[in-house]
Amino acid sequence: MPDTKPLLMIPGPTTVPETVRQAIARPSIYHRGAQFAELLSECNAGLQKLLGTACPVAMLAASGTGATEAAVANLLSPGDRILVINTGKFGARMGQIASRYGIGVTWWQCRPDQTADPDLLARFLHQVPFQALGIVYNETSTGVQQDLTRLGQVAADAGVLAIVDAVSIVGGAPIDMDENRLDAVIGASQKALMLPPGLAFVALSEQAQARAETCTNPRYYFDLPKALQALERGQTPYTPPVNLICGLREALHMVEQEGMAQVFARHRALAHACRAAIRAMGLKLVPTDDAHASATVTAAWMPQNLDSSELVKRVLHSSSILISGGQDELKGRIFRIAHMGSCSVEDLTRTVSAVASALSDMDMPTEPIRAETAAVQAYREAIGQES
Amino acid sequence: MPDTKPLLMIPGPTTVPETVRQAIARPSIYHRGAQFAELLSECNAGLQKLLGTACPVAMLAASGTGATEAAVANLLSPGDRILVINTGKFGARMGQIASRYGIGVTWWQCRPDQTADPDLLARFLHQVPFQALGIVYNETSTGVQQDLTRLGQVAADAGVLAIVDAVSIVGGAPIDMDENRLDAVIGASQKALMLPPGLAFVALSEQAQARAETCTNPRYYFDLPKALQALERGQTPYTPPVNLICGLREALHMVEQEGMAQVFARHRALAHACRAAIRAMGLKLVPTDDAHASATVTAAWMPQNLDSSELVKRVLHSSSILISGGQDELKGRIFRIAHMGSCSVEDLTRTVSAVASALSDMDMPTEPIRAETAAVQAYREAIGQES
Numbered sequence: 001m002p003d004t005k006p007l008l009m010i011p012g013p014t015t016v017p018e019t020v021r022q023a024i025a026r027p028s029i030y031h032r033g034a035q036f037a038e039l040l041s042e043c044n045a046g047l048q049k050l051l052g053t054a055c056p057v058a059m060l061a062a063s064g065t066g067a068t069e070a071a072v073a074n075l076l077s078p079g080d081r082i083l084v085i086n087t088g089k090f091g092a093r094m095g096q097i098a099s100r101y102g103i104g105v106t107w108w109q110c111r112p113d114q115t116a117d118p119d120l121l122a123r124f125l126h127q128v129p130f131q132a133l134g135i136v137y138n139e140t141s142t143g144v145q146q147d148l149t150r151l152g153q154v155a156a157d158a159g160v161l162a163i164v165d166a167v168s169i170v171g172g173a174p175i176d177m178d179e180n181r182l183d184a185v186i187g188a189s190q191k192a193l194m195l196p197p198g199l200a201f202v203a204l205s206e207q208a209q210a211r212a213e214t215c216t217n218p219r220y221y222f223d224l225p226k227a228l229q230a231l232e233r234g235q236t237p238y239t240p241p242v243n244l245i246c247g248l249r250e251a252l253h254m255v256e257q258e259g260m261a262q263v264f265a266r267h268r269a270l271a272h273a274c275r276a277a278i279r280a281m282g283l284k285l286v287p288t289d290d291a292h293a294s295a296t297v298t299a300a301w302m303p304q305n306l307d308s309s310e311l312v313k314r315v316l317h318s319s320s321i322l323i324s325g326g327q328d329e330l331k332g333r334i335f336r337i338a339h340m341g342s343c344s345v346e347d348l349t350r351t352v353s354a355v356a357s358a359l360s361d362m363d364m365p366t367e368p369i370r371a372e373t374a375a376v377q378a379y380r381e382a383i384g385q386e387s
Numbered sequence: 388m389p390d391t392k393p394l395l396m397i398p399g400p401t402t403v404p405e406t407v408r409q410a411i412a413r414p415s416i417y418h419r420g421a422q423f424a425e426l427l428s429e430c431n432a433g434l435q436k437l438l439g440t441a442c443p444v445a446m447l448a449a450s451g452t453g454a455t456e457a458a459v460a461n462l463l464s465p466g467d468r469i470l471v472i473n474t475g476k477f478g479a480r481m482g483q484i485a486s487r488y489g490i491g492v493t494w495w496q497c498r499p500d501q502t503a504d505p506d507l508l509a510r511f512l513h514q515v516p517f518q519a520l521g522i523v524y525n526e527t528s529t530g531v532q533q534d535l536t537r538l539g540q541v542a543a544d545a546g547v548l549a550i551v552d553a554v555s556i557v558g559g560a561p562i563d564m565d566e567n568r569l570d571a572v573i574g575a576s577q578k579a580l581m582l583p584p585g586l587a588f589v590a591l592s593e594q595a596q597a598r599a600e601t602c603t604n605p606r607y608y609f610d611l612p613k614a615l616q617a618l619e620r621g622q623t624p625y626t627p628p629v630n631l632i633c634g635l636r637e638a639l640h641m642v643e644q645e646g647m648a649q650v651f652a653r654h655r656a657l658a659h660a661c662r663a664a665i666r667a668m669g670l671k672l673v674p675t676d677d678a679h680a681s682a683t684v685t686a687a688w689m690p691q692n693l694d695s696s697e698l699v700k701r702v703l704h705s706s707s708i709l710i711s712g713g714q715d716e717l718k719g720r721i722f723r724i725a726h727m728g729s730c731s732v733e734d735l736t737r738t739v740s741a742v743a744s745a746l747s748d749m750d751m752p753t754e755p756i757r758a759e760t761a762a763v764q765a766y767r768e769a770i771g772q773e774s
Contacts, residue, residue, distance in 0.1 A: 010417060013415035013629060015415075016415055021414070025411055027403060028403055028577070061448055061450050063625040065607070066608040069607045100606065190415070196415045196628065197626040198585045198629075217605065218489065218605065220484045220487050221449065221450070221456045221609075237452075239399065239400070241448075241585030243583035244585060
């Protein structure tokens, strides 16, 4: 089997560890038997720990977008209204999905470097009757991480369901679904969970489950009440992606072995290290406040007149490392380094060093060794503080 | 890596060959790059050969049911009417999906052992204005295979779109989508295509593509026009199940190496052999006419007063072979043996022998050796006739 090449430092798909790949390659098991029921139950329990919830988690053969549609289409009916905190591409997507279903969408447009203010949210929610609030916990397109601790609470106090897209962060940072009173939390396999793409999931609170029961949108494959009924019997309504679920069990074992707190600490430290390296290169981060910087993906502005697409190409060709450029209106203007899942500090230092070299070649004077050193030091400091 | 155990002789998931499992276990590739575009294009071409079409094939991370919903929800709008040839569980499912979308469903209820008469269909379609005809090419729940050669033609002549669920037969029997004037053909990975579940697809005719453009149903993840636009750029709109698509390429290579005609001949011969063995046991097949018997799954009635759930259990415990019982109203009354994908005549003879033994133990006198011999002879005859 060939080695992982190039090194994937993009926000999904991420590197899939060897043991997870082996688990996926094992012969399929029958999805209507006791063996599968046990697998599903084990994975459900593992995801519940990562999501900080006692709520059931519906698993779907789908991408994260499919699971987001499932959440939106089950919790809102035509004529309902959703307030979407729009911090980038994935906030926009949640709103677009809602629009398709005849749900009224109000955008709370945030600058790409900002997060939503809970006090302002409270005022919004008391002025206009919304049925749901859409939050992208970790906006992959800008590297901005929302502070969920108060947003869910404010929504719950206003009787509004909080729908959280946590696709690019489940497994990389704590989520306290129950404590933060979140109603739907959406995740997918190919990000911090270290799996190939094709598996996504939605955890639903009791309120969300009740709403889904009365929802009038047409849906069949994404019928979440049906998925939760099947889950009680240890099944899924339709044939599930069995092999990916076997891989998920292995990935959850890995998280357990490293320790959930340690996994989150490693992600925080990697993010800290990545920011330090980028600052050492003399570049500006997209999130202006480190408190809002993502634990799993770091976005930085390109120097004036340089195109990030060119940077991505150079890093790939010189070092066989894949990083990301910007999307949509940020195309060419920012670059993004993801540091999630099985990512190590060595992977990160290799990456920042390659980025610095490529920038030098593009006539932006940077010293790879400074970026690398800054990353290593920052990582050590952060990990030291954690332990 | 452990061996395939038990032997899966159920209509999905089926045995995944070692090389396909290895292909799936390789490191993920980025889904927005040239390497993926090449993979997608190669798989599209391979599926087009199997489906007998020059039409594009949209690939989805979903089960076959998800792809069926995609076809129905993109080709029919609320208020439209579909005539569903209902020969069992999966015909019923297509109708249920349509109902959820406010599409009027007329059932053409067939007995489980019957196929639809094209002349009768022509009369139906001229009396009532339907927008679509729903056909399950291979009804997995009863082992009945429709004759598509005239059904699609009759529908096309009446200006009605033919939607064909071919989930449990793509790769196991010829499909002539273009010649038979079919408009949507739906397939999935975990059947005759020898892959784990999680990947499904829909091929759309030009008429179907045009209809999808004007369809008013709410949909986002299953928006097929968007999928076909992305396909032209060598992409999918949302993150695809990359590793399963890598597995698909390998499975398509295997089909090419064996020869498509040879693969279909092997399936026909296995089906012939399975029927011969069941008759040798003194049992009755569900399809009364061999011309309508499925190439990929054979269904037989249980002897009076014996329960097929018990048979399934005994075969599993005595021989580590998994066969299927009946579903819904056929539960307990029929058993089903699937012989698709990488299935060999040895797999089949082991299975019929185990079934005969188990029936003997259940006080139905059968001789395993007779069943086995009948299978081997019938297989040789059939393969001999083919070559």
